[in-house]
Amino acid sequence: MPLPPRSLGYDPHCWVDTVKTSHSNELPPQSPDWFYVRAAAVARHIYLRKSVGVGRLRKVHGSTKNRGSRPSHHVDASGSVDRKVVQALEKLGIVEKLEDDEEAGSGKGGRRITQAGQRDLDRIAQTAVEGDEESDDE
Template sequence: SWVLAPASDGVGVGLVGRREDVLYHLTPSDDLDTTDTPAAKTGPGEPVLLAPPTHTGPSPSFRCDNRESDATATLTYTHHPPPRPPSTANRPSSAHRTANMPGVSVRDVPADKFINAYAAFLKRQGKLPIPGWSDTVKTSHSKELPPQSIDWFYIRAASVARHIYVRKTVGVGRLRKAHGSTKNRGSRPAHHVDASGSVDRKVLQALEKIGVLEQDEDKGGRRITQSGQRDLDRIAQTTLEAEEEDEDEE
């Protein structure tokens, strides 16, 4: 009996005899061109390594002869070359791919990455008015502590701007429900509690002062302005380009 074992270089197979006291001789069959595949002779229990075939016909078969008996066995050898890695030679650069896009919007970027990028833009711009109580206020009576991030107002403003961008017209009531959380009531069942309406109202007013939002007289609430939509789309395109550059470096 025989056992197939892969070669150490990954391009051949080995034939190992189960009996350790017999020398095995591996010879190709008559219908195989043996120019590049010579017969192999090994010691007891040693694997027989076969070079990959160079022909393109059917898989070659080898006859294994036991020198101490007339028993023969046939081994069929099939060569499977390793898969090639994907080529990046003709792959366009990230700037070229992004420039050829018909239009990049906020919906094309993951929400968390866009919110962080737009919050950093608002902080760097320095035009968003920040209330004086932002470092001590709680965003909901279900919270036990104020926000731990010093930039939480910029993050909330970026989140509100994206929320209104996606949903067209939003008021304070819908924002309170969206930013609400579950209140811990001890041994009693937990309930959902809306967020602070004052905080969300101040965020809307701050975004309205810098021209990102405007009031919708017909439907009520606030909507995104044309200049605000243009700024958000520009931040989304910049964020998407940065992501693609990171992927190219990896």
């Protein structure tokens, strides 16, 4: 379930309607809310792991490139899109930057979820579960 656009409190840049999310795609995303869906996916991905960098997010959001008669290959997603999403989440206080010497494990930095971000995502998940229970009762 994506984050509601108004609750994100972030107005994406003017480029979101023309940019492709990977060079394996021919067209930009068709949904007008794709930036918010990607933000929700990134927030959930960081929530479930100790620390995540933009490079890992590029791999996760990558896809298979159709190369015609040649074999298909995996290509990473656009780093700029994932970087802007992470920066937007950081501006909202959902994620924070890890320093090189912090508990990242490998010591390479990345981002981790903040306490306020964890609380917000738990609240959103709870409302989603309550909404599913209401629809099951009907």
